[in-house]
Amino acid sequence: MESPVGEKGVPACGICGEPAVIFQPADRRYLCGTHLVREVEDLVRATVQENALIRPGDRIAVGLSGGKDSTALLVILSRILPAWPGANLVAITVDEGIAGYRADTIRAAQSLTGRLGVEHRMVSFADIIGQDLDHLLIGREKEACTVCGILRKKALADAARTAGATVVATGHNLDDEAQSVLMNAFRGDLPRLLRTTDARTAADFLPRIKPLAAVPEKEIAAYLFVQGFFTELPECPYTKYALRAEVRTFLSDYESAHPGTMQNLVASKKTIERCCAGAPVMEPLRRCRECGDPCSGDLCQVCRLRHSL
Amino acid sequence: MDPGPATVGELLGGLGLHPQEVIVARNGTLVPEQAAIGGDDEIRIIRIAHGG
Structure with a gap:
């Protein structure tokens, strides 16, 4: 009202x-x-409970960039986790190697984990591919978000396994989810649209969960600000190459004129998922012929990237 | 003489900013876009949407 x-x-x-x-x-x-x-906090708790995202005894690897979404995720999980006996947290920060950007967010992540008393581990792109992102992108800056996304996912999964995690949690919010639905619809990419990452069904993957998926981005920022957790951090220098930025602006315009649009988009995706349940839409899971990681083709994205360097 | 924006929302509109992409503090306190603003108020606009 x-x-x-x-x-x-x-x-x-x-x-x-x-x-x-x-x-x-x-x-x-x-x-x-x-x-x-x-x-x-009630919304996140309900999301986790209704989708059975966490189980008692889980060791949850939280991808902690130090930005607002992952900060909120770690704060909220640390508060609601006692409802799942034996469950515990380990925060993992991926250092992509972005000059003038990542150092501040790493400091923020270290400060937060110290404040919350959560175990904190670091992994770098140099650890997994031998170079930092700035060097990888020389001459191919427009691919920044794609290259970074592939390697960050791999780094997080490897570090989570090393830490003995049973599940990986990421800070994707409602805005992120709605943008992804729209981007995949624009591309006509139904398999990707249906590639659910909040379920714990794919035996070959370390399950990935998104406890903040129902929370609008603005509420996450406000949640942190009113509790003194909000830190203004520099913007990633590669943001200007992000295709997502175009979709974000479009959706913000539409959400302003028609409040509830983002929630409706995400609800539509769930309806499509239900309608397509059991349909042969997804490519069968295979193993990368070089590294053995699960993938949908002959080579995984990381190995394809290695070949392109 | 232009009296200036009367609310946070009018201020954001004048700057071409989406309310969904920022939070705004008036004199250090977070306020919604419908909050009134005056000439002596210190307004801090924080952009929250970044990256890809």
Whole structure:
């Protein structure tokens, strides 16, 4: 319910009447900091429980870049995890080797894990492919996000296995998920659209879960800010090459005009998943002929990348 | 004389910023885009959407 403007020109929380910190357009509702924190944590807990993302005794490797999404993920999991007896956390930071960018986020990750008392491990691109990202991208800067994404996924999975993890958690939020649905729809890539990563069914993969998938990006930032966890960090210098940025702007425009669009997109994906259950849409799982990692073709993406260097 | 934006949302609109892509603090406190702003207020706009 919408709230009238209250004290000092700030709308009042729809639950308690305290000054609001955020407006939720889809629900036309204002929330104060206390109720925002409670709602975000309840939403993540519900996402985890309804989709059985965590099991008792799990060792959860949290991909911790030091940015806002992974910071929120680690904070929230550290708070809700006691509901799963024996479950524990290990944070893994991947150092891609991006000059002028990564050092600040690594410091933020180290500070956070120290504050929360969570085990922290580091892995670098140099560890897995012998070079940092800046050197890998010389002459192929426009491929930055693709190359980085392939190697980051590999680095995180390898480090998680080494740490004895049973599941990998990433900080993808509602905006990320809606953007991915749209990008895959634009490409006409149904297999990729259906490649669910929040299920624990694929025996050959270390399961990947996205506990923040129902939380809007703005609520994550506000959640951190009101608790003093928000740190302004530099922008990745390769952002200008990101195709996703175009889709983000398009979706932001549409979400502004039609609140709830992102939730509807993600709900549509789940409907398509149900309709396609059992259909021969996905390519069968194979093994990379060079490294043995699971993949959909003859060579995995990392080995293909190695050949292209 | 232009009185300037009356709310955070009007300020963001004038700057061509999406409310979904920023959070805004007024005098150090987070506020929604419907909050009023005045000439003495210190406004901090934090961009939250980055990367690919």
